[in-house]
Amino acid sequence: MRILYGVQATGNGHITRARAMLPALRAQGIHVDFVFSGRERHHYFDMEAFGRYRCFQGFTYNMHKGRVRWPQTLADARPGAFIGDVCRLDLRRYDWVLTDFEPVSAWAAKLQGVPSVGLAHQYALRYPLPGTPALPLLRWSISAFAPAQYYLGVHWQPFDAPVLPPLIQAGNTTLSDDGFILVYLPFESLTFVCRWLKPFTRHRFRIYAATPYAFDEAAHIEVRPLSRQAFPLDLAHCSGIICNTGFGLCSEAMAAGKKILTRPLQNQIEQQSNATVLQQMGRATVMTDFDDEVLTQWLAQAAATQTLFPDPAPAVAQWLAGGCRTPVQQVADSVWQHAGTAAQGLEPFKAV
Structure with missing residues (x-):
């Protein structure tokens, strides 16, 4: 199987998620190529793990003093360049497209008829979440930005939705408090x-x-x-x-x-x-x-407790390798239940 993995690079969290997924995909014998969008190539750093990746402009936020400036964000968008990138991205070599809210690969897959999976935190916002306003167009706009055939959100709780735990790279250091x-x-x-x-x-x-x-x-x-x-x-x-x-x-x-x-x-x-x-x-x-x-x-607060998240990467990679035949809700439920976490509401995590 050969997958094109599109990664939204406006924030480093998307790239971290891709780093966490890559070993699990390779363990399933899947060949993975990467495309990134949302920042200039010279702004990427420590990208050796992704091999010969490609970069596109995509879309990004215009920020000023911690605030998204929507008029400037829209003014900076170059729809003509975006459409050109989508049309030039040839997917004939790929069996699937996996998109972490990356719009170029997502739209190329949709237009070329290549099956696709959306795996990103943003896709969790397609479902009712605490603190998310009930905006009629929110679900539509998320899907329109980076469409996919199947959606898997990522969040800290299951929320009775097809939402996975965070994808985090395994740490290799001993935790301590050095002050x-x-x-x-x-x-x-x-x-x-x-x-x-x-x-x-x-x-x-x-x-x-x-x-x-x-x-x-x-x-x-x-x-x-x-x-x-x-x-x-x-x-x-x-x-x-x-x-x-x-x-x-x-x-x-x-x-x-x-x-x-x-x-x-x-x-x-x-x-x-x-x-x-x-x-x-x-x-x-x-x-x-x-x-x-x-x-x-x-x-002045005391130290926090450690949260133990179940690792969803092996289950997602196995699901992809099998052609995504299992319903997405069942995939999400199995990951949470494997860790002993109830797949509903705001049940607390196990802390140590």
């Missing part, structure tokens, strides 16, 4: 974030940002360049993490047993929904702005 706070706020101004943290001299902060070199902003504030090798190690050894409310990183923090202080991007339905679910689960402190009092209270 520093990890900070990853890529859509915020680095200068502003450093200024916000500067008065909290009794705590150490390690910020990852789009900088070409490491430097110390202050005695207690370190700034480090993005790194797929170093970041997971720091996540394993930090006391907690301050981040936006992207699904992938919050999942990794929960799995590592780290407390979370998160600021969802404004005007972004996905992150607003994630924030509501995290609050209901008692797994994060949510801030709407950079509030000193909220930070003070969060820093």
Whole structure:
């Protein structure tokens, strides 16, 4: 079997999910090629695992100070270039297309009649979730952006829907608390974030940002360049993490047993929904702005417990290798039930 795996690259969580899926797909004897869209090629990093991947422009958000600017986002879209990319992507060599909310591969599959599977956190928003507004066009718009023949959402709870647990790369480090706070706020101004943290001299902060070199902003504030090798190690050894409310990183923090202080991007339905679910689960402190009092209270909080998510990758890979004959709801239920988690509502996870 030969699969084209399309990955939305506006955020690193989609890429992390693909990293987690790749070994399971290969274990089933599936040959996988990758396409990515949503950022310029020179903005990718640590991509060796994906071999000779292709890049397309796709679509991405126009961000300013942690807010999605929808008029500018629409103005930046180039529908002509998108249509050209879809038409040029030849899928005759592939048996299936697997799309992680990547629109070029998804639409190419639809137009060329190649069977496709959508595997992404965004597809969970096609179903009623806490914190998700009842927008009549939400389900339609998600499917229209990156359509697929079969949809598998990904979330922290099953929600009585075809939704899988998070796809997280297995860690190879021992978890510990080395007394520093990890900070990853890529859509915020680095200068502003450093200024916000500067008065909290009794705590150490390690910020990852789009900088070409490491430097110390202050005695207690370190700034480090993005790194797929170093970041997971720091996540394993930090006391907690301050981040936006992207699904992938919050999942990794929960799995590592780290407390979370998160600021969802404004005007972004996905992150607003994630924030509501995290609050209901008692797994994060949510801030709407950079509030000193909220930070003070969060820093004083005790450590979090580790969340044990079942790994859905082997089941999904086996399902794909078998031609996706089992209903998607049955696939999702089997993964949750294998871990002893009730496939309904907001049942708590097993914590250690």
